[in-house]
Amino acid sequence: MTCFGPRQQTAALQQAVPKTRVQTCNSTPVRADGEFVLYWMIAFRRTEWNFSLQRAVEWAVELRKPLVIFEPLRVGYRWASDRFHRFVVDGMADNASRIAAMKNRGVVYFPYVEPERGSGNGLLAALAERACVVVTDDFPSFFLPQMVAATATRLPVKLEQVDANGLLPLRATDRVFTTAFSFRSYLQQELPPHLAQFPQSNPLARIQLPAMKTLPGTITRRWKPVSKELLLGDVAELAAFSIDHSVGVVDQRGGATAARQRLQQFLERRLAHYSETANEPDEEARSGLSPYLHFGHISPHELFHELTSCECWSPARLARKSNGKREGWWGMSTGAETWLDQFVTWRELGYNMASHRDDYERYESLPDWARATLDKHARDRREHVYSLDEFSAASTRDPLWNAAQTQLLREGRIHNYMRMLWGKKILEWTASPRDALDVMIELNNRYALDGRNPNSYSGIFWCLGRYDRPWGPERHIVGTVRYMSSANTARKFSVDGYLSCYGEGTHR
Ligand SMILES: Cc1cc2nc3c(=O)[nH]c(=O)nc-3n(C[C@H](O)[C@H](O)[C@H](O)COP(=O)(O)OP(=O)(O)OC[C@H]3O[C@@H](n4cnc5c(N)ncnc54)[C@H](O)[C@@H]3O)c2cc1C
Structure with a gap:
């Protein structure tokens, strides 16, 4: 039997980011004489299975420029606390070590944690000033859509936002679904072609870009990259930031590595029993992946890829007709189908609402x-x-x-x-x-x-x-x-x- 995973991945390697996932945010043109392509990483905080990063790489290859991956963390957002800072910085540490291990001299990673409210102002503009084009993440919730829209009008170069939120692109439909049943029925009709359009597992692998040593000193002297101590997990370092210290760090590491470990443990030990045990008090019955999905440390496409590899599944197993039922359409084991109903139907139902209704939180x-x-x-x-x-x-x-x-x-x-x-x-x-x-x-x-x-x-x-x-x-x-x-x-x-x-x- 042919499994979905490897075959599909080979096909994905040759594919460009689907057009439905890319949106131009302003009318400013690309500047071919800029110094680098800038990826402004604000939601999909990972280096793998990431359509946004893949899109930025596409630009860098086309324009023959180095790539700067700028991952900022602000302090002034509502609810900013030690808890979330620690989790996001864990992710930065993983991104830093993955990018360093690639030894690709055409890729510069710039993780920045704003020390005080407002001190990061001007940094994106200073980077964009030198960039050919800026690519960012299209996340439909919290302050991010407003921040991207406000930034777009001010940037001196083209800004694109890319949707890597789920298996169904946000703009594949204009409809707002009001029940899981109607959304599931829709997915069963419309999702199959999107299952053949996955992001590359590692968009930074095997790319050759012109070398770039570091960012200009005028930028890094004023806006210092996150300290080594903080990256290494020194919790005491968080005391210096003007964030809510009463919401303390938790005993759970953030980042892509921890996310992947959880995913593997879940698939190996829990998936088979998920349909019977998901409501039991045993925390381990479920995957515990929602924080990693939220901060973009792991991609839903990777979840799906790993699941289908475990199930030795191919799209030929999909049922021909949609019936809106929770089980039976995917052609997978009962545990897998129950889990898919959570992380595809229920998860993407929420993204559908947030991306199509401005009042989704009212x-x-x-x-x-x-x-x-x-x-x-x-x-x-x-x-x-x-x-x-x-x-x-x-x-x-x-x-x-x-x-x-x-x-x-x-x-x-x-x-x-x-x-x-x-x-x-x-x-x-x-x-x-x-x-x-x-x-x-x-x-x-x-x-x-x-x-x-x-x-x-x-x-x-x-x-x-x-x-x-x-x-x-x-x-x-x-x-x-x-x-x-x-x-x-x-x-x-x-x-x-x-x-x-x-x-x-x-x-x-
Ligand atoms: C009052 C309330 C508040 C909630 N707040 C959040 C929240 O802030 N963030 C959040 O991600 N989920 C929220 N949920 C949904 C759900 O509780 C969590 O997604 C789930 O418990 C996450 O655990 P898990 O990762 O182990 O899920 P698993 O069972 O392993 O499922 C895998 C993934 O599917 C998605 N998922 C699972 N259940 C649901 C669901 N009911 N609705 C939507 N997506 C789902 C999540 O992304 C989850 O990580 C809330 C539910 C309620 C009732």
């Missing part, structure tokens, strides 16, 4: 039925109303909810099943559904490693009815929005083990 984006029922019950008397600080400190009267929040505080994650309960209870314990939304966004994005992502909003808004349907009976406060209780959760999910890890009185 209450008004909820379906009409959900707003109507929540608004009808907005004034219902609440048994408990907690403040943001009480929620944040895990000091509600519900031990199970407090355990979930404790896991979020300590580890930057919540078990998926508990995460649903966590959100549903916030809806019941805030003065209004709008307040509930604010609290969920604040806590999820402040503490979760995978927060600030299109799927942060999918998950949070799902608790309020997005992607769902009305469920009877109509209840106090939640109306016909799907209800979850701690008591019910205790029947479906083994809470004892969970409470012994994260319940009151437990310590790290």
Whole structure:
């Protein structure tokens, strides 16, 4: 049997980045007499399986120029903290060592961590001033789309943004999908041609570009590259940055190497049982890849490639007809199909919403039925109303909810099943559904490693009815929005083990 992986990869090596994934952001032309091609790496923070980097390489080869990969990290963004800085800098360390190991003198890597708010201002412009063309990442969420749009009008050269978000290009459809079923049915019809258009696994391999020693001193003297100490993982170094130090680092390394290890462990040990165990409290039942996907340390294309290699799969196994069902279309094992439904259908459903609706993070984006029922019950008397600080400190009267929040505080994650309960209870314990939304966004994005992502909003808004349907009976406060209780959760999910890890009185 022919496996998808190697054969497909050979084909991908000869392919250019698909046009649907590339968008020109301004009308400024390419400057062939510039010194280098600039890749402004802001979301897909990896050197492999990355359409953006591949596109920048295409330009560098065409123009016969060196390539500068500029990976910045700002301090002034909302929720910037030790936790996220550490994770991103781990990724920088991996990128630095991978690029150094290639010994390609035509590629310069410039990782930059802004020491104070605003001190990085002017750096991109100074680099772009010397560049032929700038390529960046097209990520549909958080402050990135606004930042790229604002930058585009100011740059003296052409700026392109490239979409490496998922298996389906964001612009393959104009439609916003409101249910997983409709999106799955669409994918089953439209995804196959995109499965033949994968990024190169290593776009920097075997390229010959003119050599470039370093960046000009006028740039590196004013904007110093990230220190060796910080790259090596010295947590004390973070104290110097004006970020939130109360959200501490977690015991989980960021970067492509750690991501790949997790992926391999998951595929070898857990995938086969995923459909039965995904809701069990054992953290290892799931892949734990969402933070790496969020920070771009691993690509969904690589996940798919590794999965299909394990399954010895080829596209010939795809079902001829789409039926919108979770299982049976891919022609893979049950565990693989269940996992694909999470990391392709559910994950890309959130990216579809964020890329097509400017209000994807606002209450008004909820379906009409959900707003109507929540608004009808907005004034219902609440048994408990907690403040943001009480929620944040895990000091509600519900031990199970407090355990979930404790896991979020300590580890930057919540078990998926508990995460649903966590959100549903916030809806019941805030003065209004709008307040509930604010609290969920604040806590999820402040503490979760995978927060600030299109799927942060999918998950949070799902608790309020997005992607769902009305469920009877109509209840106090939640109306016909799907209800979850701690008591019910205790029947479906083994809470004892969970409470012994994260319940009151437990310590790290
Ligand atoms: C209130 C709430 C908040 C959430 N916030 C986030 C968030 O900030 N960031 C985030 O990535 N996910 C979020 N989710 C979705 C889900 O909880 C996580 O994606 C999942 O737990 C990540 O664990 P994993 O990587 O082990 O997933 P796996 O089960 O191994 O799945 C693989 C990948 O598929 C995707 N995925 C899995 N489940 C979902 C889902 N339900 N919806 C969308 N994509 C999914 C993720 O990218 C995940 O890494 C939230 C869910 C809820 C209910």
